[in-house]
Amino acid sequence: MKVVKTIAEMKAARRGLKGTVGFVPTMGYLHEGHLSLVRKSVEENDYTAVSIFVNPTQFGPGEDLEKYPHDLERDLDLLAPIKTDIVFVPTRDEIYPPGYMTWVTVEKLTDPLEGSRRPGHFRGVTTVVNKLFNIVEPTRSYFGQKDAQQALVLTKMALDLNMPLEVITLPTVREPDGLAMSSRNVYLSSEQRKQATAISRSLILARDMFDRGERNTAAIKGKMAELIEKEPLAKIDYISVAGAYDLGEQDIIKTPTLISMVVKFGKTRLLDNIILK
Amino acid sequence: MKVVKTIAEMKAARRGLKGTVGFVPTMGYLHEGHLSLVRKSVEENDYTAVSIFVNPTQFGPGEDLEKYPHDLERDLDLLAPIKTDIVFVPTRDEIYPPGYMTWVTVEKLTDPLEGSRRPGHFRGVTTVVNKLFNIVEPTRSYFGQKDAQQALVLTKMALDLNMPLEVITLPTVREPDGLAMSSRNVYLSSEQRKQATAISRSLILARDMFDRGERNTAAIKGKMAELIEKEPLAKIDYISVAGAYDLGEQDIIKTPTLISMVVKFGKTRLLDNIILK
Numbered sequence: 308m309k310v311v312k313t314i315a316e317m318k319a320a321r322r323g324l325k326g327t328v329g330f331v332p333t334m335g336y337l338h339e340g341h342l343s344l345v346r347k348s349v350e351e352n353d354y355t356a357v358s359i360f361v362n363p364t365q366f367g368p369g370e371d372l373e374k375y376p377h378d379l380e381r382d383l384d385l386l387a388p389i390k391t392d393i394v395f396v397p398t399r400d401e402i403y404p405p406g407y408m409t410w411v412t413v414e415k416l417t418d419p420l421e422g423s424r425r426p427g428h429f430r431g432v433t434t435v436v437n438k439l440f441n442i443v444e445p446t447r448s449y450f451g452q453k454d455a456q457q458a459l460v461l462t463k464m465a466l467d468l469n470m471p472l473e474v475i476t477l478p479t480v481r482e483p484d485g486l487a488m489s490s491r492n493v494y495l496s497s498e499q500r501k502q503a504t505a506i507s508r509s510l511i512l513a514r515d516m517f518d519r520g521e522r523n524t525a526a527i528k529g530k531m532a533e534l535i536e537k538e539p540l541a542k543i544d545y546i547s548v549a550g551a552y553d554l555g556e557q558d559i560i561k562t563p564t565l566i567s568m569v570v571k572f573g574k575t576r577l578l579d580n581i582i583l584k
Numbered sequence: 585m586k587v588v589k590t591i592a593e594m595k596a597a598r599r600g601l602k603g604t605v606g607f608v609p610t611m612g613y614l615h616e617g618h619l620s621l622v623r624k625s626v627e628e629n630d631y632t633a634v635s636i637f638v639n640p641t642q643f644g645p646g647e648d649l650e651k652y653p654h655d656l657e658r659d660l661d662l663l664a665p666i667k668t669d670i671v672f673v674p675t676r677d678e679i680y681p682p683g684y685m686t687w688v689t690v691e692k693l694t695d696p697l698e699g700s701r702r703p704g705h706f707r708g709v710t711t712v713v714n715k716l717f718n719i720v721e722p723t724r725s726y727f728g729q730k731d732a733q734q735a736l737v738l739t740k741m742a743l744d745l746n747m748p749l750e751v752i753t754l755p756t757v758r759e760p761d762g763l764a765m766s767s768r769n770v771y772l773s774s775e776q777r778k779q780a781t782a783i784s785r786s787l788i789l790a791r792d793m794f795d796r797g798e799r800n801t802a803a804i805k806g807k808m809a810e811l812i813e814k815e816p817l818a819k820i821d822y823i824s825v826a827g828a829y830d831l832g833e834q835d836i837i838k839t840p841t842l843i844s845m846v847v848k849f850g851k852t853r854l855l856d857n858i859i860l861k
Contacts, residue, residue: 314746407744408690408693408740408744409688409690409710409740409741409744409745410688410689410691411686411687411688411745412686412687412689413685413686414685414686415685416685433686437745438744441745441746441747463685463686467684467685467686468686468688468714468715468718469591469715469718469719470718471595471718471721
């Protein structure tokens with residue numbers, strides 16, 4: 308496994324690879340969710356590259372940029388045994404040198420949900436991923452369904468800009484008790500951690516209601532909120548029932564539908580979602 | 585010479601090319617300026633692709649999108665003998681399908697000059713060229729110095745986004761009497777056409793003053809304006825003396841300096857510039 312730090316080194320390493328290249332962009336502090344993406348990439352491609360970069364432009368003022376968890380040695384120990392070929396770990400100045408001034412934006416899809424809560428967030432995500440795609444030149448790239456809107460926005464970016472690669476979204480990986488894996492889960496106290504299972508339980512409840520024929524989203528959202536509000540430390544940021552491709556809110560479910568939500572525990576925002584087909 | 589109309593055909597044709605690929609994006613109605621770019625590309629690369637696409641997103645309301653001159657047969661007749669390999673002629677719907685929503689923007693450099701006169705113009709240019717770069721995947725791309733700000737903005741876009749290609753800017757090609765070649769020159773009446781030589785004459789005057797030691801831009805601009813205002817049909821839109829890389833206006837010339845200008849004849853805006861080194 309080769310660890311490279313500069314764009315020039317990454318491009319040189321890439322030129323040495325003849326065959327298909329899978330790519331998993333991450334912000335590090337890897338968990339089983341990331342590793343499932345890397346394993347799929349290794350399975351589907353001749354080579355696999357992973358980037359680790361805590362992208363400052365996708366964090367807003369007052370967000371957790373400076374305290375975002377990191378442990379590069381641990382990350383590399385997790386990546387080596389699953390046959391990662393290249394790990395790209397650039398500095399902030401390497402990605403955004405002085406005088407940087409170019410941005411990639413996806414409109415409309417970035418307006419609701421996380422876009423409305425985190426102004427500028429998706430502009431940071433699309434810009435850095437566009438850059439990483441140009442640097443790594445992958446055949447396929449892999450993202451987790453846990454960040455559903457991000458996956459949709461990046462798929463749209465690659466499609467709209469005719470990028471010569473495939474964007475693949477893979478299922479959310481969960482802890483045994485159902486909590487969606489996230490690097491931010493380490494922010495939770497043990498009591499918050501216990502109560503956080505309400506999130507996935509509310510999504511299962513929603514799916515059960517849908518399976519029993521319920522199509523009224525107000526009824527579903529009401530029952531989900533009721534379940535979550537039983538946990539005293541949980542604060543619902545939003546529960547959304549929206550078209551899975553256009554993210555338009557639905558009063559009556561018309562599949563495919565994305566049920567997505569953010570629940571806050573203290574300052575920690577936990578995202579989760581399911582798709583109804 | 586292969587003429588392709590869809591993105592899928594262009595990508596398929598590109599996959600068949602092993603070696604370096606030069607690319608000249610154009611809006612058609614080709615003149616010797618375009619052809620000089622194509623010849624340089626043929627000289628420097630194994631293969632050369634040219635695109636012809638009148639990009640609607642770089643035209644503002646009330647601009648000349650619908651009357652922009654076009655003559656595809658003539659363009660193809662000009663390209664075939666100089667060894668163009670592929671001509672990509674997409675439709676508007678192919679480039680901007682329904683639901684299109686992704687944009688590439690370069691900040692700061694797009695604020696002054698043409699950016700201030702044509703809001704949204706450069707966003708259209710950077711977006712379409714980004715897309716064309718992703719479709720054609722050239723080794724090198726060629727632009728004319730006549731559109732100095734465009735060349736600078738596209739160079740910056742490719743650099744900032746780490747695009748795997750080189751952006752090359754080549755000298756302005758001029759008519760025997762000095763007028764910079766432009767597809768829009770056909771809009772000029774014969775009287776306007778005669779008076780339009782004042783533009784290049786004013787740039788030569790500026791260079792002469794600089795060569796004789798003048799560094800005060802107000803003095804230079806004053807003499808340029810005086811020369812142009814002798815032509816009754818000419819209306820100065822702007823004369824700018826700015827840093828050649830940052831486009832910041834200069835009171836005292838500090839090379840490299842871009843002297844750029846727009847003179848209007850009726851509705852026709854004619855651009856020209858020189859660089860002082």
